[in-house]
Amino acid sequence: MEDFYNNSSSQDQSSDYSHSDFKNNSHQYYDLPLTKNVTYIIVGIGLPLTLMAIYALYSTVRSDHVAPIYVINLLMSDLLQLCCMIVHVTQPQDGKISQIFYYIYYFGLFTSVYFMVCISLERYLVIVHPLWYRFRRTIKTSVVFCVLVWVITLVCGVLYYVFKGYVVTKIIFPVFLLPPFPLLIFFLVGTLKALSAAMSVPSDEKRRIVGILVLVLLIYTLLFLPNIIFYLVIYDKTLDILSLIFVRFSPLADLFLYVFMRKGAIDKLLASVCCCRMDRNEISSPSV
Template structure:
């Protein structure tokens, strides 16, 4: 089996002979290779820098950075696997790193749910969250999130029963979507009645939840649709689009760093306003 047959698939890849009939002669276009190299060169150093910066913010009463740090670690796994996959090794090496990358993707989805859940509990159940949210509990949750993708990935590597694999796929890939919507809706409802939360903090919380939902919807959901709609899997354009969107997800996760840093949004908006004012002044002086 040639290595270029592996690069088409995001979620439903079967390394059996039957996969050659489903994904015949797919070759990754050059623009996808270039785009992947750009994503790696930008995302990998920024992600490492973000982890180093967030590590100093972890406190017993502030466990939110723990989930984001683990999300970034799952992104680093994906970046490292991308480096190997774009090199296009042959046979078993490609297969191994494909599944490691798959493991990183599933872990990142899990930590996105944890981030949204943590924000929701902090607003909707503040007293419970204050006494129950500790570093030990957060680390235990992280261990569970790292373990769950193994339950999903290992069957793909060892099991032959396609119905079992498909059932696990539906459950694992579709559960985060309604959860993220629920957490966002519940947080918005609770924030309207929260008096002790400042307006800046409300903006940061809502912005983070909206961003998590957007990342999942725009970058992960197309691949899920591609998986569910089996008759459209021969559409190379759609499959390539979902594949490159999924590769953008580790880079998009870095935007969460803006919302976890206090004052970062204000600085960003201030810089944007300054740039706009400078452009307006230049246009007026030229007129």
């Protein structure tokens, strides 16, 4: 993704470049005034708010309310990205340090994408299979899934570090970052179809679930998907820089998930949309 600063001729070269080359290439990106200013804003706003959101969600975790666990892990991956951004903008003199934090950043990025999938899957099960899910949702199960996500994305990060050539990178990114897109769409569509049949789920909970699914899909579509498309299909330096900036806004966008996890005013904003859809479903259903 951030390989945009390599020109097209260097993309076919061997992946074992020196640390000084990495340092010079990364400086070419982070020296851009727009990029540095945006990163300062993201870190300045995102870091304290993410810490506060993690603490607030941790206090809401109960044996019968495990949904915040996935959001907490998502915010932890965002926290990892924010810390790497701090290192990036400080531009350490040792190119090896820059390189290490470069890969840690993408480890956090991959992790955040898959925790978004976990959040959507968990919300999907609440609506589509409420009874089945009610008897199987436990803190232990959620923790196991979280550990699996961290391990799988760590393996992805190691592969990216070991096989960091241009061709291999074009394989790793699609394999790990494109599958979440159809999954997120499937979870949203399936949830919308099953809304009226989920009688055991309260109406306000249904609205929050739909809001979370829509928000997760929007975050992925608007912030992640352009970067993947530009990197795999289009090679244009300006578009690539813009798509990279979009990705850096993901820690701020993820904070809205904390808002949707809390009961309150957000229910009023979602009530009309969801209620209208449910009313249409009831009208179209044949009477017995």
